[in-house]
Amino acid sequence: MSTNNLAEQTAAFETINGVGTVDLAVQTVRDLNQALHDQHKEMTIEKWDVLNPKGHHNLAVGVNQKLKIDIHGPAGYYCAGMNQEAEITIHGHTGQGVAENMMSGLVRVKGNASSAAGATAHGGLLVIEGDAGSRCGISMKGVDILVKGSVGHMSCFMGQAGVLAVCGDAGEALGDSLYEAHIYVKGSVKSLGADCIEKEMRAEHIEELTELFERAGVTDQDPRDFKRYGSARQLYNFKVDNAGSY
DSSP states (O other): OOHHHHHHHHHTSEEETTEEEEETTTSOHHHHHHHHHHTTTSOOOOEEEEEOOTTOSSTTTTOOSOOEEEEESOBOTTTTTTOOSOEEEESSOBOTTTTTTOOSSEEEESSOBOTTTTTTOOSSEEEESSOBOTTTTTTOEEEEEEESSOBOTTTTTTOOEEEEEESSOBOTTBTTTOOSOEEEESSOBSOBOTTEEEEOOOHHHHHHHHHHHHHHTOOSOOGGGOEEEEEOOOSSSOOGGGGGGO
């Protein structure tokens, strides 16, 4: 895109004191995402407000610049997917797959999140201030996820790396087929998945959880109230006695 075309695209959005405003009651999701992607070519607007999201899918996906984006209302599927570097806040609930495949940055949900929050994410921090549905952190590969409420069944299924911290309760089959992700839960756990066991909470884990709370801006939680869960490492190599668990 030429500089002139980029300027025309940016000018199509209202800007007040350097803040870009996209009203999805008037403009399209494609307009929004294109404007955000264009900032990678020429950073002209660092702060964005998205109005009237009304559950639209694929909002603010693939952002790869240090933008601050506030989505004022509920979002649909895959909001903030593939995020890199941006700080994205959803002021409402969000559908499945929020922050899916995130690489870096911060995604914060001010409400509840549906299933598969943070799925396959490689890095960054996902904060869910309400509850998260089933399979939160499925196949997570380095992201840190903090849920202030509870999580549904099979959360952290096949979790490879990173941290899942839950301030509420966890549903069935927590950490099923877990690799090396760390799981911390303050409340009750309905059941543990295959090869997931409770482990000792040592000083380094208190430190890890304390640092996570600081990054997430959480001041009302004590890491010593949490239990730690991790892999028993019995499924790493095939054993015929474990055939039913693979």
